[in-house]
Amino acid sequence: MSGSLRACQGRDPQGVCGLESAELRRLVVYVHGRGGSAKEAEHYRALFPESDVIGFDYRSQSPWEAHEEFPRFFGERRGRYGSLVLVAHSMGAFLALSSLGKRHVDEVYLVSPIVDMEKLIRDMMARAGVTEEELSKRLEIETGFGERLSWKYLRYVRDNPIRWGVPTHILCGEGDDLTPVETTSAFAGQIGADLSVMRGGEHWFHTREQLRFLDAWLGRLKRAGLGSGECAASCSTRSTFPSTPRPRP
Structure with a gap:
């Protein structure tokens, strides 16, 4: 099933979604924000073509509920794969940060996280x-x-x-109205994460331009070798990019 998509949509009470044994492969788990859907995981299929990608259709509404649900879900899947990458947005990011750790995930990409x-x-x-x-x-x-x-x-x-020690990459919008850039920047510094800010961006990355920016951000990390599970020299730094990335020469 390498490179295939398994997006949990609540049909599977165990959340297994038909995953095969994949001890040597990487699993990417997408955690949506409030009002979002596990179906949004489909966007990341092309961005992680070498991995299995699923969406987590969680039920938790509070961090204490997530403390029960999230470790169970991630723990079961972490044992089946060589590595597990978390991609989380907004409220989903907060619930993940409040309940998971090194035992559950190897690398994290946070988009507009509530920190x-x-x-x-x-x-x-x-x-x-x-x-x-x-x-x-x-x-x-x-x-x-x-x-x-x-x-x-x-x-x-x-x-x-929140206490966090997993290699992490953060993207947020300059105009985020839920978590100011200054708050996100301070959090990134505390946990040793690299932070990228989209000029003119907002909390919800949903327009064509914003999604292109998100895709370019992920691609930039991969090309720089920062998306390999290790926090390289640019961790704890902040980069601000224009709303339309310049084309590569």
Whole structure:
């Protein structure tokens, strides 16, 4: 099944998706963001032609749920392959960072990851005019912009900060409205990841131009030898690229 696509779509309760034994091959697992779909994994088939690519149709809505679901899913598959690469977006990236580690994945590509959930929650509280004292008393508060604030969630992310030691590459947009570039840059520095920023980009990479940029970013890492599971000399650095990459000479 080398190079073939197996995108989990909830049909397989075990999440196995018909994978064959592949001890010497690489598996790429795509984890979508909130409101996304495991079907989005199809985009990465051409980008990882030498690998098996699947999408993880997870059910977790919180980091404590992910702590149960994600290690089980990734652990089962890691043992079948020579290496496992994680590609994760937004909320999916946060859940993966909160629940996985070196035992589960060998290399990581994060697109617009949420890396400071406590800050994001506090920002939403400020937007909704909710104080921490009020939230602690009411436990849950519905906002006027479609989000539910949870005291349990805030306490959990505050008490369980992300600790990460897997070689990681991060891409974000200059105009990300959920996680500011400064926050992502600080996180990249903390974990020794390389960071690329798309000028004029946003949180959701979905337009033709943005997807071309994402593809070029992955290709650039591969050509530079940074997509091999090792964090090379450019780790902990930040690069900002224009919205339309220049053609190669």
